[in-house]
Structures are given as structure tokens and as C-alpha cells.
Amino acid sequence: MTDVKEKMTSATKQKGEPKKFIRTPIKGTKFTIMVSSAKGGVGKSTFAVNLAFALKDLGKKVGILDADIFGPSLPKLIGKNVKPETENGKAIIPVDGYGIQCMSMGFLVEESTAMIWRGPMVISAIKTLTEKVLWKDLDYIIVDMPPGTGDTQLTFAQDIMVDGAIIVSTPQDMALLDVKRGIQMFDKTKINIIGLVDNMNFFKGDDGKEYKIFGEGGVEKTAKEFNKEFLGKIPLHQDLRIASDEGKPLTYSSPGHEVSLLFKDIAKKVSKKFI
Numbered sequence: 001m002t003d004v005k006e007k008m009t010s011a012t013k014q015k016g017e018p019k020k021f022i023r024t025p026i027k028g029t030k031f032t033i034m035v036s037s038a039k040g041g042v043g044k045s046t047f048a049v050n051l052a053f054a055l056k057d058l059g060k061k062v063g064i065l066d067a068d069i070f071g072p073s074l075p076k077l078i079g080k081n082v083k084p085e086t087e088n089g090k091a092i093i094p095v096d097g098y099g100i101q102c103m104s105m106g107f108l109v110e111e112s113t114a115m116i117w118r119g120p121m122v123i124s125a126i127k128t129l130t131e132k133v134l135w136k137d138l139d140y141i142i143v144d145m146p147p148g149t150g151d152t153q154l155t156f157a158q159d160i161m162v163d164g165a166i167i168v169s170t171p172q173d174m175a176l177l178d179v180k181r182g183i184q185m186f187d188k189t190k191i192n193i194i195g196l197v198d199n200m201n202f203f204k205g206d207d208g209k210e211y212k213i214f215g216e217g218g219v220e221k222t223a224k225e226f227n228k229e230f231l232g233k234i235p236l237h238q239d240l241r242i243a244s245d246e247g248k249p250l251t252y253s254s255p256g257h258e259v260s261l262l263f264k265d266i267a268k269k270v271s272k273k274f275i
Contacts, residue, residue: 028135038178054267072106079247157189171218195229
């Protein structure tokens, strides 16, 4: 009877213990950085791509992994929609985007194809992008995450070695509600949050004045509330939009632009975290 009680007690303890996950690093890269936004439409993908080129401008070898299976945007942002080559018909060779190694589900399916997949298929796609791509000698791989806290986020949190996450948001109250949920998710899954970025912080009118159409100070306030670093502000700028639409990221095509220099400042802060 005593043996039965001991076994039951042991089983109960094991059940109550948090599950331990084996996280595997992405081969061919030193550090994996997730760029996340709990809310869609805040400019996360544009930020991720420009951050990658800003890091490259600092002399780093960089790759970009577009992990948004349902809405891949990397092919448009770098102006390339090509099928990647393979090695021995198995391993996938990244697409070169102006000297940065790039991979996206958008390279593997037709542009007009709607990805109507359930969770297991999404997880399988993430495994393909992280395990079967021949990333080579990277200092950083920037992972452009889909918005929210769904299957993709959980797969990275549980199965992949992530060295840090950057959370991008507008200062709008509606977006910040989801940012707080995102912070809690990363904290619970033990993923280090590098910092928060205030995107589309303002736009400058023809009169030279700054207009803060999404509010002011919300992202920085949230960072302080959760004891996270505030990395900086990126304005809503027409040149940034035009460069993205033309498939030539601003930090690549115009590295001396005032907005590109803001990205470079953030890139320096990020890079210092991994010295």
C-alpha cells in the first residue's frame, strides 16, 4: 500500500512540474532573433527587413527567415520572387537578397496561393524552414514572426533555440493590449526580450511639424511597466514605404537616410547584446 501511495505521489509531482523542451539551434547561425508583434499591421515585417540590412551595414553576416506562413512578405520586400535551388534535391539554398540570405514560404509556393493549413501543417513548414535550409556562417538570423501568439510562436518557443525577441508596436492603445500579452508569452516560455520598438511613431507634415496620429509614449511606457528595454522610435515615412514597395529596403538603398540612421542606432543596441 505504501508503494502505491509513493508512486501516486511521484506521478502527481511529475504532472505538476513544468514541461522541459529541447530547443535546437538553427544550423549555420550564431544568434537567432525573433521580430514579433502581437498585433498585425504595425509594420513588423518592414522593420525586420530594415533591421537586417542595418546589421549588415555594421559588418555582420545576416539572414532573414520569413516565418509568416499565411502571409509571407519577404519576397515583395526584397523584390525577388524566385524558386530557391536545392542541394541534392533535399536541402534548400537560401535566396540572395542584396547580400543577405533569405528564405520564405513565399519562395516555395505561387504568389496567389492561399495557405489554408491547420496547425500540424504550419508546424511542419516551420520545421522545413529552420532545419532544411542551408544557412551559412551567419552572425544573426532575423526571424520575421507572424502576428499573435499561435502555433508558429509556440513552435519556436518550444523547439528552437531563440537568443532574443524584439517586439514592434505602434503607440496605439489597441496594439499595446496585445503587446502586453506577447510580453507575458515570451516571459512564460523563457525567451529573452531584447526590447520594444515604437513604430510609426509620428509623421512629419509639409509644414515641418510632427503629427503623432497613433498616440504618444505608449510603447515606452509599456517597456518600463514590464522592465524591458526601449530600443527606439521609427517614424511613419513615405520614403520607407516607397522603398518597401519597390523591393529595395531603405537601409539598403539609402543607408544615409534619416530613417535608415534610426534603424542603425537600434541595430547597434541589438548587436551590443551579443558581444
